[in-house]
Amino acid sequence: MLAIDANHLHKSFGPVTAVDDVSIAIPPGSIFGFLGPNGAGKTTTIRMITGVLIPDHGSVQVLGTDVLRYPLEAKLKMGVIPENGTVYSDLTALQNILLIAKFYGMDKRSREARAEEILAMLELRERRNDMVRTFSKGMRQRISIACAIVHAPPVLILDEPTTGLDVHSRRLVIETVRLMNRHGSTILLTTHNIEEANELCSVISIINRGRIVANGSPEKLKATFDTSRYIEISFEQVVERTIFTHPDINRVESWGDKWRVYSQNLDTLVKYLADLAREQDLTIISIATSSPSLEEAFVQLTGEE
Ligand SMILES: Nc1ncnc2c1ncn2[C@@H]1O[C@H](COP(=O)(O)OP(=O)(O)OP(=O)(O)O)[C@@H](O)[C@H]1O
Ligand SMILES: [Mg+2]
Structure with a gap:
């Protein structure tokens, strides 16, 4: 009941x-x-x-x-x-x-x-x-x-x-x-x-x-808004935006010495970025995943600022 x-x-x-x-x-x-x-x-x-x-x-x-x-x-x-x-x-x-x-x-x-x-x-x-x-x-x-x-x-x-x-x-x-x-x-x-x-x-x-x-x-609602999730990565070497070519990537932004790579599928993206670094002989200095906030979910759902 x-x-x-x-x-x-x-x-x-x-x-x-x-x-x-x-x-x-x-x-x-x-x-x-x-x-x-x-x-x-x-x-x-x-x-x-x-x-x-x-x-x-x-x-x-x-x-x-x-x-x-x-x-x-x-x-x-x-x-x-x-x-x-x-x-x-x-x-x-x-x-x-x-x-x-x-x-x-x-x-x-x-x-x-x-x-x-x-x-x-x-x-x-x-x-x-x-x-x-x-x-x-x-x-x-x-x-x-x-x-x-x-x-x-x-x-x-x-x-x-x-x-x-x-x-x-x-x-x-x-x-x-x-x-x-x-x-x-x-x-x-x-x-x-x-x-x-x-x-x-x-x-x-x-x-x-x-x-x-x-x-x-709350966690599930946050996860629904995966489109705004990204991985932030920086390499020791200077790279061009064009090296990021995976089909699951929605968008790439440059943030200071870091790149923000957006995707719905963070798991695939992390593995791809590690492979990419290995193949291209790049040294990863830092890598971090964003966690979407419930506030983001709320704003998107209610159209409130
Ligand atoms: N007794 C009432 N007579 C006329 N309109 C009402 C009445 N009670 C609520 N409303 C209207 O119904 C809508 C929903 O109001 P409600 O009070 O349920 O919102 P709420 O989600 O509790 O908002 P808040 O976060 O401000 O408390 C509003 O447009 C409000 O003006
Ligand atoms: Mg109320």
Whole structure:
């Protein structure tokens, strides 16, 4: 059974098609990243998955429960951190967590134990009795996360959990996500930070203008963009561009005392260059392969600069 199984989701707002035939299948135990530029449709998709917004078409199941038909049952299986956190400003940090724990029907003792555990995890212990109103953005976001994980949900959904946070708060959020995952929660998070997706996620989907444009592991997505890969090589001897003649070579550029030789097939290219040097009696001073970045893949797929 999939943790999240969303099929053919569509949502329009008047003339704007926000989400256009989006399907997402997330196996239990994974950290799934939903990546896309501003306005791509990430939040709209998340809101349909979490039962906040009714899709025009399509279906969503969370751990086998149909979100449209059984929203309450489905919501009990999820912890959600929405784009704009929903914490109570006029309650303290501790009161916020205890209140949500009560909503989930936890008994008093486990509510208190869990609240302490989470406050420690998110480094909010010293501020536990302060009104959330007095908190910084990073601290508010941590409270929002605390409330979402209080019942140890099997599925945790986070909409841009680290946007606008400093390095320290960001680290805490990421560590908490990892910890929840290690303890068995399946994670769905959205981000436009490619490095974050690369660092955290086992699988990502890239969405652009309401449509999914690519799927796969970060490494696989990077590899899809092999056309921009090259080998940088320099020889002791001066050589002409024309010595590089292999049919797999797309392009050759001169970079200072080095050559950048572009090809889809780096393996063939390395072997060819070694043979070439041997045949022509050239001494190789340096040779290196480029690794395409996920950012490159993202830029190509979304046409964003
Ligand atoms: N309630 C709404 N009414 C009208 N249009 C909406 C509504 N919600 C979203 N949209 C539109 O749907 C599109 C997708 O928006 P969405 O918030 O899903 O994007 P996003 O990928 O989450 O972007 P961001 O990275 O900026 O959060 C946008 O064009 C947005 O203006
Ligand atoms: Mg959004």
